[in-house]
Amino acid sequence: MKNIIGANSICQVGIVVKDIEASAQRYAKIFGVDVPEIIITDTVDLAHTQLRGRPSPARAKLTFFKMGQLSLELIEPLGGPSTWKEFLDQHGEGVHHLAFEIKNMDAVLKNLEAEGIPVLQSGDYTGGQYTYVGSEAVLGTVVELLENF
Amino acid sequence: MKNIIGANSICQVGIVVKDIEASAQRYAKIFGVDVPEIIITDTVDLAHTQLRGRPSPARAKLTFFKMGQLSLELIEPLGGPSTWKEFLDQHGEGVHHLAFEIKNMDAVLKNLEAEGIPVLQSGDYTGGQYTYVGSEAVLGTVVELLENF
Numbered sequence: 001m002k003n004i005i006g007a008n009s010i011c012q013v014g015i016v017v018k019d020i021e022a023s024a025q026r027y028a029k030i031f032g033v034d035v036p037e038i039i040i041t042d043t044v045d046l047a048h049t050q051l052r053g054r055p056s057p058a059r060a061k062l063t064f065f066k067m068g069q070l071s072l073e074l075i076e077p078l079g080g081p082s083t084w085k086e087f088l089d090q091h092g093e094g095v096h097h098l099a100f101e102i103k104n105m106d107a108v109l110k111n112l113e114a115e116g117i118p119v120l121q122s123g124d125y126t127g128g129q130y131t132y133v134g135s136e137a138v139l140g141t142v143v144e145l146l147e148n149f
Numbered sequence: 150m151k152n153i154i155g156a157n158s159i160c161q162v163g164i165v166v167k168d169i170e171a172s173a174q175r176y177a178k179i180f181g182v183d184v185p186e187i188i189i190t191d192t193v194d195l196a197h198t199q200l201r202g203r204p205s206p207a208r209a210k211l212t213f214f215k216m217g218q219l220s221l222e223l224i225e226p227l228g229g230p231s232t233w234k235e236f237l238d239q240h241g242e243g244v245h246h247l248a249f250e251i252k253n254m255d256a257v258l259k260n261l262e263a264e265g266i267p268v269l270q271s272g273d274y275t276g277g278q279y280t281y282v283g284s285e286a287v288l289g290t291v292v293e294l295l296e297n298f
Contacts, residue, residue: 003181009217013162013247015289026287030264032152068158069218072247074289093289095244098162098221115179138175140164140223140242 004111005100005145012064012071012099014144016087020061020076023093027065027074038063040078042125049123051081056121058082073099083121083132083142097132099144105131108145117143153260154249154294161213161220161248163293165236169210169225172242176214176223187212189227191274198272200230205270207231222248232270232281232291246281248293254280257294266292 017023020038028035041047041059049056058080065072075096077084087096102108109119112133120134120142128148135143166172169187177184190196190208198205207229214221224245226233236245251257258268261282269283269291277297284292 001177001181001183004179008180008182008215010162010219010221011217013159013244017289023289028150030153030261030266030288031157032150033157034150066157068160070159072159091240091243093285094240095162095247095290098244112179117179136242139179140166140172141244 004108004115005102005143006104006108007100007102009100010070010098011101011146012073012097012144013095014073014075014097014099015094016075016077016084016096017093018076018088020063020074023074023076024063027072031065031067033065036063036065041123047123047125049080049082049121051083051121053119056081058085060084087142095141097142097144099130099146101146101148103147105129105145105147109133153257153264154251154292155253155257156249156251158249159219159247160250160295161222161246161293162244163222163224163246163248164243165224165226165233165245166242167225167237169212169223172223172225173212176221180214180216182214185212185214190272196272196274198229198231198270200232200270202268205230207234209233236291244290246291246293248279248295250295250297252296254278254294254296258282 059078061076117135120132122131208227210225266284269281271280
């Protein structure tokens with residue numbers, strides 16, 4: 001049997017929050033660690049952010065807590081249409097995605113499309129690219145594919 | 150700084166679904182693995198299930214996919230009041246909890262209570278006990294504590 005994603009180890013759990021500074025403080029206190037650096041995603045000219053095939057100026061504040069094999073990512077949407085903002089509007093704070101580090105993004109996306117899982121949002125970051133796929137109906141959650149170069 | 154939970158490695162991600170057989174089939178297909186065994190939680194006389202301090206006859210069907218360090222757990226609520234059913238009713242399918250394997254359940258629960266995180270649901274399983282804590286407002290998601298004996 002073929003693994004369509006080509007990876008089975010979850011590398012990241014992403015949680016959408018309303019106020020990342022406050023959430024990061026609370027995580028740091030509960031887990032007894034320093035508050036990690038909070039970064040802002042690149043502007044659309046650098047990130048080439050697309051939501052359902054259309055360019056979006058959406059950005060987000062991000063921070064990462066290392067938890068064993070994986071990172072727990074906190075995400076605060078900063079405006080502009082995005083899967084992060086849609087999730088926050090529809091569900092409130094909560095776990096938005098599970099991420100897998102993959103190779104051959106285009107091939108994986110093509111195979112997922114054939115399974116009824118379309119591209120939701122994509123973009124670039126320093127050193128790689130990400131794609132969120134609309135896997136809610138199939139897998140119960142959004143999945144993020146990360147390809148580092 | 151003290152880690153109040155006493156663990157920082159996520160051992161399980163729990164996803165609440167409507168139809169576990171269908172969801173498990175879809176996961177198995179996407180990840181190229183066999184469908185794992187689907188089990189049913191013990192009856193209340195064995196599991197001692199409590200929701201917010203009151204006994205509940207709630208049960209669930211469960212199955213586990215191994216994904217690197219952690220298990221991806223699918224959960225189908227089977228009726229009776231439970232955090233699983235509440236989540237499904239309020240959010241639809243989605244990631245319900247992140248789990249940590251801990252020691253000294255009572256001490257951890259006392260320390261979390263002091264941080265504004267109350268007990269939500271608890272129960273026993275063969276070889277251990279679990280507690281879901283109501284950490285949505287503090288951490289953006291329910292956390293499950295697992296203590297194996």
